Amino acid sequence: MxxxxxxxxxxxxxxxxxxxxxxxxxxxxxxxxxxxxxxxxxxxxxxxxxxxxxxxxxxxxxxxxxxxxxxxxxxxxxxxxxxxxxxxxxxxxxxxKEKTTPTPEGLQYHEAYPHNYRFVMDNPEVCKVNSPFLVLMVTVAPSNVAARDAIRATWGKDRVVQGETVLTLFVLGLDKRHDVEKLQQENQQHNDLIQSNFLDTYLNLTIKTMVIMDWLATRCPAAAYAMKVDSDMFLNVDNLVIMLKKPGIPQKNYLTGMLMWNRPVIRSKNSKWYVPEEMYPNPQYPTYTLGMGYVFSNDLPTKFVEVSKSIKPFNIEDAYIGMCIKKLGLSPTSPPDPSQFKAYNSKYDRCEFSKIITYILSSSEQLKNYWADYKKPGPHC
Structure with missing residues (x-):
């Protein structure tokens, strides 16, 4: 410093x-x-x-x-x-720095509690027109218009998937690099931006995630399921909806995705995922779902927001959700087919991409290219 x-x-x-x-x-x-x-x-x-x-x-x-x-x-x-x-x-x-009043007792660890923030751009009516079966909440930087446009042209394009209403929204914080007027014009055109007044940085992803939970709890409580998904993903929404409609998939207290077990806390200050002991003292995280994209029944956001009042936040947002669900006395569930939630791929394969739900990509151009091939007529395999 x-x-x-x-x-x-x-x-x-x-x-x-x-x-x-x-x-x-x-x-x-x-x-x-x-x-x-x-x-x-x-x-x-x-x-x-x-x-x-x-x-x-x-x-x-x-x-x-x-x-x-x-x-x-x-x-x-x-x-x-x-x-x-x-x-x-x-x-x-x-x-x-030296003039800030100390935080009142009981609130000192509430940086991630979403009621510390407010929505400066909102679309609360989108869930009132048609109660969605699934809401895809995409975390993206305010200035990353390319990622939003790529998603709008690919997996976020369809409002009805497998006979179910699916809603795709983009969640932003504040960032002085973006043009506010252009952002407002973008929202007027697409009606899909949700912006809150926290500082949009990598270290604040936990805040961003809890703001997502607050929006779902207060603006879209009638939805059946929701997914927090990163903006650099290939998402096969058809396969996701098919999975959620399978017999036996819980409608309450359900959190699934790529499960992480017994993951050690990174203590190296040179790491992107460094967390000091002062923020999280345990050597391992509880079982959690990888933050690239995890799915949950829409009763959980209200519970996450409430339980976050008593959980000290740290900057690894997916592990923090793991702490929240553990505090609720629950645990993440393995998906029916764990092989559908994948992180990285070595190369594009039309047949492979027809079977999965998630893959992390390297660029918005890659997403558009893969999607164009994937949507070509004819069998995938």
Whole structure:
């Protein structure tokens, strides 16, 4: 965190260089000069906010400040580089670092609790027109229009699959790299964007996932099933709906996908998946479903949101859901055919892709190319 430390060290160096006898002689004049400069800085700061090109409102700006403060505290623990905080707000965060009021008792670990945030773009009516059988909640960065368009043109295109209503929505946080006006125009065209006012970063995927659960619980409670799915996936929705309609598939307390058992917590600070002991002390995670795409009955989101109040969040979102379901006294279920949930493939095979449910891809162009071949007339195998 070199940017933060530099300011403090510089001030300390100035104090050390200032002779003590001059300090006593010029104290009144120094005070007047200091307070005048402070007032000038405050005035400049207020003018800057008033004429800022930021698209956020005043209330959202200070809401972001609180979010950045939580993110700052977390980033110290996990050795997060400073560039993950937008530069425009980094100086503001640094000035507020020592002024933040301590979090009230009982709320200190609620960074992932979704009621800390609010929806700034919403489509609550989409579930009221036709209660969907399945809702696909796609996590995607605000600026990644290419991924959204690729999904809209491929596996997210059809609203009726195997005779069931399927809804595809994209879940976003805040990111200063995207154009808010273009995002609003995109939503007016497609009516499929859900945006909340958390900072959209990799470390905040747990927040993003809990916001998904909150939206399903409050906006779409009548849906039968839902799936959290990453934006870089090939998803065979036909096979997914067929699986969910099989006799014996639970309609409640059901969570399935690619199951992870006895996975160790990564303690290396150089790892993308590093979690310090302060955030998660156990050496292993509970059984969880891999975050690329997991399916659950739609009674679980309300339960996840409620139980998250008592679970300290950490930055591995799929393992955090594993903690939530364990706390509920439940456990993930292996899918009827575990081979349908796959992570990576070495090469495209039309027959293979007709049998699976998930595959991780490398690009949106790859998704469109694979899908075009997969949808060609004729037998797959």
């Amino acid at each position: 070199g940017d933060q430390d530099a300011g403090s060290d510089g001030e300390l160096g100035l104090r050390r260089q200032f002779p003590k006898h001059l300090l006593h002689q010029k104290l009144p004049a120094f005070n007047s000069w200091f307070y005048g400069l402070l007032m000038l800085c405050l005035l400049v700061f207020v003018v800057f906010l008033a004429f800022s090109d930021s698209t956020l409102s005043w209330s959202e700006t200070f809401s972001l400040q609180r979010q950045y403060q939580r993110f700052f505290n977390q980033s110290i623990q996990v050795n997060t580089p400073a560039y993950l905080i937008p530069p425009k707000h980094r100086a503001f965060l640094n000035t507020m």
